[in-house]
Amino acid sequence: MKANQKFLTDNERGDIGVGTLIIFIAMVLVAAVAATVLIYTTGALQQKATKTSKEATQQISSNIVVEQVLGDRGETSNQSINDLLIRLKPDVGTTSIDLRQVIVTIMDSTKRYDLNYSSEGYNSSNTTNTTNTTYTAIAVRDEDMSFSNTTPVLNSGDLIEIQVSANAIQGIVLAPRKTFWLSLNQELGQAVNLEIATPNSFGVNRYVRLYP
Known part of the structure; x- marks a missing residue:
């Protein structure tokens, strides 16, 4: 009886460990996607800011x-x-x-x-x-x-x-x-x-x- 209880406890710990790993992997994937979006958005904003500043300089200096x-x-x-x-x-x-x-x-x-x-x-x-x-x-x-x-x-x-x-x-x-x-x-x-x-x-x- 005690052996069965120990087996069930170890099995539950294994399930919890796999669940934690899945959550961790999901968090890593979400972070990677968010980082990619942020990098792309930052690059696009930088290009627009550079173009806008150049056009503004031309407007003022002409x-x-x-x-x-x-x-x-x-x-x-x-x-x-x-x-x-x-x-x-x-x-x-x-x-x-x-x-x-x-x-x-x-x-x-x-x-x-x-x-x-x-x-x-x-x-x-x-x-x-x-x-x-x-x-x-x-x-x-x-x-x-x-x-x-x-x-x-x-x-x-x-x-x-x-x-x-x-x-x-x-x-x-x-x-x-x-x-x-x-x-x-x-x-x-x-x-x-x-x-x-x-x-x-x-x-x-x-x-x-x-x-x-």
Whole structure:
């Protein structure tokens, strides 16, 4: 009788040991799966954080500074402005800016025009060389020779002049006391928005200072 009791006790201990082993193995498997999920999630979050920080840096470090906006009347007898001449440069610390990705928007209370870059060339006296919905540009200062008609890229220290002809904004007549809005929308960074009012009189000068 005592032998049977001892056998039953040993058998119960064996069952408990096997059950404990199964639970232990299950815990190890669950921990391994959880560790794999955590490692994958951490890697994905790290990639997203790196991409987000890079995009945020580009957004902050991409900025266009408009130095001057002139109106070219062509002839001093004209009572309206033919061409808009916009001088701009990259801000301090700005990465390279490709004009092919910059949209120039000009609008008044009734008309709006979104203009894209054209590589056809710049002509300060002839406004018929620019097709509608486009603008052209030349380099005023370009020490590293990075800017050309085919690769209009602005680097630090460059000074570029954009020409918007009357053909591109033919629905907007830039006469005296005219208010219009100018926007430069780049691929990265904040858009530049200007509200410009033409002078009360153009006087006898061919070039009219509009901004600043």
